[in-house]
Amino acid sequence: METKTDTKKQVLISEKSRPNKQGKKGWRWWGIVLGIITVIYLQISGLTIREDIGGRVFGQIYPSIESQTEIGYQGVIRKRWWHREWVRIVPDDCVRMIIVNDVQLDLGYLGEEKLCNWGVGFDYPLGRYLEDGENRVIVSISDIGGSYQLDIIQTPRVRNIQLLILLLVTTLIVIETKSLPLFEKLSKLERGILVLAIVLRIAYLLVTPHTVNTHDVDLHKEYIQWVANNWWIPSMADCVICHKPPLYYLLTGWLWAVISKFESNWDILQWWQLLLNLGFIYYTIKIVDSNVEDGAYKGCGAYKHRSQVATTAPRKYKRLMVLLPMLFLPSAIIHSSRISSDLQYYFLIAGTYYHYFQWTKTSLDRHLAWGLWMLLLAFLTTLTAIVYIPMWIIMFVYKSAYREYEVEKYKLSITGAATGIIAFLGYKLWQLNFQGYDLINGNIDALVEGIKVEVTGIGRYIGIHRGFMDYGINPWDKGESQYFINYALKSLVHGEFKMITDVGVLAGVGSLMQLVALIMMGIILVYMLKMKGKQWLSNMDLLLAISFPVMALIYYSFSFAYTPTSDFRYVYATLIPMLLLYVRAIMGLKRGLLAIVVRLFPMFMGIGGIMITLTRIVSR
Structure with missing residues (x-):
């Protein structure tokens, strides 16, 4: 006759012999966490003007100014060891001069076409001229009238790497969604839509500095x-x-x-x-x-x-x-x-x-x-x-x-x-x-x-x-x-x-x-x-x-x-x-x-x- 003790032993044996599915899936969650950390790291490793020390860092939204007016931006960039060297500078309309710690940088090799590319901007190794700690930076731009603005953002290459990592993370999330409480009551279509919504928000964040499309x-x-x-x-x-x-x-x-x-x-x-x-x-x-x-x-x-x-x-x-x-x-x-x-x-x-x-x-x-x-x-x-x-x-x-x-x-x-x-x-x-x-x-x-x-x-x-x-x-x-x-x-x-x-x-x-x-x-x-x-x-x-x-x-x-x-x-x-x-x-x-x-x-x-x-x- 089978006793309760024998039954309990059989249950324990069957549980031990059962494959550990959670262990096999664990690497995916670690991959998701690591991927998100990497995306955030790439986001903060770009150089940016820290504070205004006279003038405005990012300009006005709707000012009306005279033709060919020059605007000077002054600010502080605090360089850390994790910051990258190259940045993309997007002026509205043209960059005329960049001064770092009282030293004027060479822009002549870029040419007028790149310096005035207000739609795409140009890549520049600004980090090469920065010292560890705080650096005083002055950027002079000219404007032909209307609104004016200056953005210092990450290069497209880094942004593409971020989006690729985001795509891989998304794939892992889609595979694992059934185990998340939020997804339990959603159909497969709804889960896919929700993941797409999150991905679009992250991707939009990665390409949109906090100074763009804001309210005060x-x-x-x-x-x-x-x-x-x-x-x-x-x-x-x-x-x-x-x-x-x-x-x-x-x-x-x-x-x-x-x-x-x-x-x-x-x-x-x-x-x-x-x-x-x-x-x-x-x-x-x-x-x-x-x-x-x-x-x-x-x-x-x-x-x-x-x-x-x-x-x-x-x-x-x-x-x-x-x-x-x-x-x-x-x-x-x-x-x-x-x-x-x-x-x-x-x-x-x-x-x-x-x-x-x-x-x-x-x-x-x-x-x-x-x-x-x-x-x-x-x-x-x-x-x-x-x-x-x-x-x-x-x-x-x-x-x-x-x-x-x-x-x-x-x-x-x-x-x-x-x-x-x-x-x-x-x-x-x-x-x-x-x-x-x-x-x-x-x-x-x-x-x-x-x-x-x-x-x-x-x-x-x-x-x-x-x-x-x-x-x-x-x-x-x-x-x-x-x-x-x-x-x-x-x-x-x-x-x-x-x-x-x-x-x-x-x-x-x-x-x-x-x-x-x-x-x-x-x-x-x-x-x-x-x-x-x-x-x-x-x-x-x-x-x-x-x-x-x-x-x-x-x-x-x-x-x-x-x-x-x-x-x-x-x-x-x-x-x-x-x-x-x-x-x-x-x-x-x-x-x-x-x-x-x-x-x-x-x-x-x-x-x-x-x-x-x-x-x-x-x-x-």
């Missing part, structure tokens, strides 16, 4: 540097944007205080921003996974709305309708590595959304607690988070009135988070009012007159300028940038930027994406207007998540009549519930050409974004 990066760096130097919170008078909540700047400043002891290249902070963006993507996937299903829509309250033809579109296609635009819109890639508090704000609001949607469906206390704590952290990151408070209050009152919810557990945690939000809001109201700042924008009066809106009245908000089909938006434009719909939708798709590489077919794709975005928003609006009582209740969770941020953006642009106040990036995370509502809206359409076209719209937005991003990466 110098002001953010000033705040971060102050924290790095003092290890505490500055007063509002210590820098231009020191009125902003401190959480992001404390975390980033402390991180920079450590990093700057070894490396002075601010580009490395883009990896921190990318990590925050990956957190935003993580919560986006969790929201999509929990709010899109086959056959039925997960509503809130006492009513659950079922689409009559929901089964005609499988769940994975509905998920792609949300994921593709969220992951691949040109604005999504641009925002993924900018140095600013926006990325931390998006991450925390996405987390707030996730727990909000989960709480509306399950009424679990832990989701209410987590959601409020993440909202508090978002509040400590930027005061814009105030626009997400009403959705919690209204939903809490609604669920309590219908006796669907009563706090049982986590009472202390929920009370603490709610008290923290109220206390911090009250403190900032007092502080900003005492100092004469505005609650939301703080120093709005510091904005220049050139971007002030001259179009007034309701026409600014319901009208669409004839330049809507022109690619991109320019805050200095006195035409279409004056209109809210033009500015908000174009900044949703492309951000506030026009790229010189986006021409021809690519510009046509970008313009068509703007039109598709307008149509999609129109479909959402029509769906909302056609809703009846029970549909309003079943969609209440999404409607609250969308309406208050959008109304706040309209109010913001109305109260402060400057073109950038219509930028969709202030409420960018709201795009998640918008796309979820779009999916609910189009699933009610019967089979036919129209149903096919509107379901392809989100797919087109994602594919168009991939085309534009790949072109930008290759052309740099």
Whole structure:
């Protein structure tokens, strides 16, 4: 007769004889880690100007200057043993002179054509003339008029090596994705799309210095540097944007205080921003996974709305309708590595959304607690988070009135988070009012007159300028940038930027994406207007998540009549519930050409974004 001891021995023997699959796969994870470290090393091993010592390091964005004006850049380059010798210098328009430690370098052999190649630049062995430690560098450029700029970046050869390593790392990640918790519930197609999204973000980061496509990066760096130097919170008078909540700047400043002891290249902070963006993507996937299903829509309250033809579109296609635009819109890639508090704000609001949607469906206390704590952290990151408070209050009152919810557990945690939000809001109201700042924008009066809106009245908000089909938006434009719909939708798709590489077919794709975005928003609006009582209740969770941020953006642009106040990036995370509502809206359409076209719209937005991003990466 077989005993328990014999059975246990057989189990142990079988486990010992079983091949160690984890051991065989272990080298892949080590390869992934080593590859990422190598990519980051190559990123920081390039030479860069560390600080400004008179003049501006990277020039202005939109200055208007006289023809053939010469601009002098002065800065400090701190050379370390790991820095490479060769760099690429990209002037706008021509390099006239380079002086290192009071010694003028020889540029004559390069010729006028290379020295004035503002599109590609030229390679130069700058590191050969640098001494260990700090070096004073002066670069003189000339400009024929318009904007001017100077970039010192890594050479294409190094960039190509980085992209090759990134490709190998991606291959290993694709092989190992099934063992990652994030990928467990994703189909093979969705896993591939997610990996592509991450790869495009890293590749874009590698070819885009932190001074390109930014929103006031110098002001953010000033705040971060102050924290790095003092290890505490500055007063509002210590820098231009020191009125902003401190959480992001404390975390980033402390991180920079450590990093700057070894490396002075601010580009490395883009990896921190990318990590925050990956957190935003993580919560986006969790929201999509929990709010899109086959056959039925997960509503809130006492009513659950079922689409009559929901089964005609499988769940994975509905998920792609949300994921593709969220992951691949040109604005999504641009925002993924900018140095600013926006990325931390998006991450925390996405987390707030996730727990909000989960709480509306399950009424679990832990989701209410987590959601409020993440909202508090978002509040400590930027005061814009105030626009997400009403959705919690209204939903809490609604669920309590219908006796669907009563706090049982986590009472202390929920009370603490709610008290923290109220206390911090009250403190900032007092502080900003005492100092004469505005609650939301703080120093709005510091904005220049050139971007002030001259179009007034309701026409600014319901009208669409004839330049809507022109690619991109320019805050200095006195035409279409004056209109809210033009500015908000174009900044949703492309951000506030026009790229010189986006021409021809690519510009046509970008313009068509703007039109598709307008149509999609129109479909959402029509769906909302056609809703009846029970549909309003079943969609209440999404409607609250969308309406208050959008109304706040309209109010913001109305109260402060400057073109950038219509930028969709202030409420960018709201795009998640918008796309979820779009999916609910189009699933009610019967089979036919129209149903096919509107379901392809989100797919087109994602594919168009991939085309534009790949072109930008290759052309740099």
